[in-house]
Amino acid sequence: MNECYTNKTQENLHAAFAGESMANRKYLYFAKIARELGNEEVAKLFEETANQETSHAFAHLDLIYPKEEMTVEKLLEIAIEGELYETNQMYPEFERIAQEEGNLAAVQKFQEQASESAGHAEIFQKAAKRFGALTKVEAFHASRYQRALDNVKSTSSR
Numbered sequence: 001m002n003e004c005y006t007n008k009t010q011e012n013l014h015a016a017f018a019g020e021s022m023a024n025r026k027y028l029y030f031a032k033i034a035r036e037l038g039n040e041e042v043a044k045l046f047e048e049t050a051n052q053e054t055s056h057a058f059a060h061l062d063l064i065y066p067k068e069e070m071t072v073e074k075l076l077e078i079a080i081e082g083e084l085y086e087t088n089q090m091y092p093e094f095e096r097i098a099q100e101e102g103n104l105a106a107v108q109k110f111q112e113q114a115s116e117s118a119g120h121a122e123i124f125q126k127a128a129k130r131f132g133a134l135t136k137v138e139a140f141h142a143s144r145y146q147r148a149l150d151n152v153k154s155t156s157s158r
């Protein structure tokens with residue numbers, strides 16, 4: 001997580017959101033494997049539970065990003081921030097460690113996904129430009145990010 005938390009509960013909400021989100025994707029993956037292994041009943045069980053995990057994740061998001069505080073610009077900003085964090089900080093660091101540990105499959109996966117994250121950031125940046133949000137987002141530290149958000153707020157309140 002790249003965000004600055006204002007308190008422990010905010011941090012816990014992010015952790016809970018992460019956990020429920022992971023459960024969702026994990027159970028979908030398990031469903032796929034169970035189906036490939038020929039057990040349709042267990043596959044369906046995993047899929048149904050995965051849907052409930054999505055509701056749990058969304059419930060945490062309601063508190064992390066309250067709807068009444070969101071604008072389209074802000075949504076794009078948050079998304080760009082996350083993708084830039086992945087591409088500039090998270091994956092390079094993970095790649096470095098994977099190199100050190102000699103896990104070449106992981107090195108390759110981290111490189112691929114870093115570039116996919118860069119692609120996503122670019123798509124969101126283009127959308128932000130189209131919708132008149134920030135024209136350039138290069139910040140990936142929380143403090144710089146906050147300034148960017150403040151800019152959006154002051155431009156949109158003009």
Ligand SMILES: [Fe+2]
Nearest residue numbers: 020052053056
């Ligand atoms: Fe859950």
Ligand SMILES: [Fe+2]
Nearest residue numbers: 083116117120
């Ligand atoms: Fe992404």
